[in-house]
Amino acid sequence: MRRFPLALVLVGALGLLAAGGAVLGAFQAPTGTDLAVHNGAGQTLLATRVVGSYTSSELPGTTVKFDFTAPDHLVEKAVEKSGKVEGRRTVSGSEATGVLTPVRNLLSIRGFSVHGAYYENTQPAANLVTPAERPDVTGTYRTRVELESGYVVGVFIRINAAEGTERVAETVDYRLSRIDGWMRSR
Numbered sequence: 001m002r003r004f005p006l007a008l009v010l011v012g013a014l015g016l017l018a019a020g021g022a023v024l025g026a027f028q029a030p031t032g033t034d035l036a037v038h039n040g041a042g043q044t045l046l047a048t049r050v051v052g053s054y055t056s057s058e059l060p061g062t063t064v065k066f067d068f069t070a071p072d073h074l075v076e077k078a079v080e081k082s083g084k085v086e087g088r089r090t091v092s093g094s095e096a097t098g099v100l101t102p103v104r105n106l107l108s109i110r111g112f113s114v115h116g117a118y119y120e121n122t123q124p125a126a127n128l129v130t131p132a133e134r135p136d137v138t139g140t141y142r143t144r145v146e147l148e149s150g151y152v153v154g155v156f157i158r159i160n161a162a163e164g165t166e167r168v169a170e171t172v173d174y175r176l177s178r179i180d181g182w183m184r185s186r
Contacts, residue, residue, distance in 0.1 A: 033112040037119050037145050040152040041106040044179055047151075050100065052176035057169070062086060072096045102155040102174045109143060119145040125161035138162050151179045
């Protein structure tokens with residue numbers, strides 16, 4: 001009577017599954033550049049104190065300076081180009097943690113590539129809207145990230161999009177000058 005080599009079949013099947021899993025993992029694993037950006041974002045979000053500023057094309061001529069203390073305390077000051085303070089506010093809760101949104105959003109972006117001292121990602125602007133709106137939106141959404149000492153210290157966003165005849169061109173320049181004990185040298 002001939003015996004069926006079940007053990008060999010099982011070992012062979014497990015080997016194929018393991019090889020398939022390794023190949024699948026290699027294609028789905030984040031790249032080294034994505035890991036660098038994601039790790040930097042994570043370290044920045046874990047900081048107990050983050051100080052920085054941002055400008056936006058939606059607020060021309062105004063710089064918003066902020067001082068965030070974890071878990072949810074924020075002091076902001078809006079300053080005109082002339083140095084005149086336009087306004088100040090102190091907030092807590094989710095409104096305070098919103099100042100870290102540009103860094104938090106980096107965790108969901110994949111496909112960064114290195115360009116000089118920056119990590120860049122360009123994707124269709126349609127990714128910013130609901131799936132139902134995507135067929136009507138054209139243009140790009142570009143994110144540029146600066147890392148230093150394991151932290152995200154700059155996020156620069158440029159949106160050039162259109163929906164029919166409506167055009168959107170927006171930029172955000174988000175710079176951090178202090179993260180816990182790290183301070184920007186320049």
